[in-house]
Amino acid sequence: MSSKNCSVGLSYRMWYHMGEVLWVSPEVKEWMEQAEYDFSTAKAMFHSRKYLYMIYMCQLALEKVLKAVVALRTDQTPPKTHKLLLLVKLGQINLLDEHLEFLGTLDAIGSGARYPKDLAAARKTYSRNVAQDYLVKTKEILEWIKKDQIFKQL
Numbered sequence: 001m002s003s004k005n006c007s008v009g010l011s012y013r014m015w016y017h018m019g020e021v022l023w024v025s026p027e028v029k030e031w032m033e034q035a036e037y038d039f040s041t042a043k044a045m046f047h048s049r050k051y052l053y054m055i056y057m058c059q060l061a062l063e064k065v066l067k068a069v070v071a072l073r074t075d076q077t078p079p080k081t082h083k084l085l086l087l088v089k090l091g092q093i094n095l096l097d098e099h100l101e102f103l104g105t106l107d108a109i110g111s112g113a114r115y116p117k118d119l120a121a122a123r124k125t126y127s128r129n130v131a132q133d134y135l136v137k138t139k140e141i142l143e144w145i146k147k148d149q150i151f152k153q154l
Contacts (some may be wrong), residue, residue, distance in 0.1 A: 026073075031068035035061045041057045046131055046135050051130070052123065055113040059084070059093065061138060062084055062142065066084060066145070072091075084103040084107050085103055103132075103135060
């Protein structure tokens with residue numbers, strides 16, 4: 001893998017995206033790869049009907065892509081937080097209102113998807129239809145951020 005140095009002395013590595021060569025820091029590249037991995041895990045959880053875990057993985061994928069933007073824009077390691085709307089603010093990320101609303105929903109769910117107080121009730125709340133909607137919205141936001149936020153910066 002090729003690398004080069006930027007003016008502040010950070011090592012950047014070549015990364016391929018949609019046939020283009022991009023230069024990103026190893027940290028940004030790592031956040032992006034983890035976001036993609038987590039989203040593929042969310043899809044697997046959906047197909048195995050593990051909707052609570054799917055929602056958690058959607059939240060995690062979005063958290064990591066947002067942290068990639070924060071790292072890219074600030075040249076600093078993002079804070080250790082799970083708050084998606086805070087990461088949007090720190091990364092100065094332009095999202096549609098419907099995207100922000102969905103991120104707020106995921107923030108509100110928080111640990112409830114990971115540690116439900118009543119598993120039966122949580123499973124009823126997050127049905128296949130709800131989970132499918134969350135998966136579609138997550139994919140839409142991931143694509144929006146990658147296309148319109150990260151790669152326009154490089």
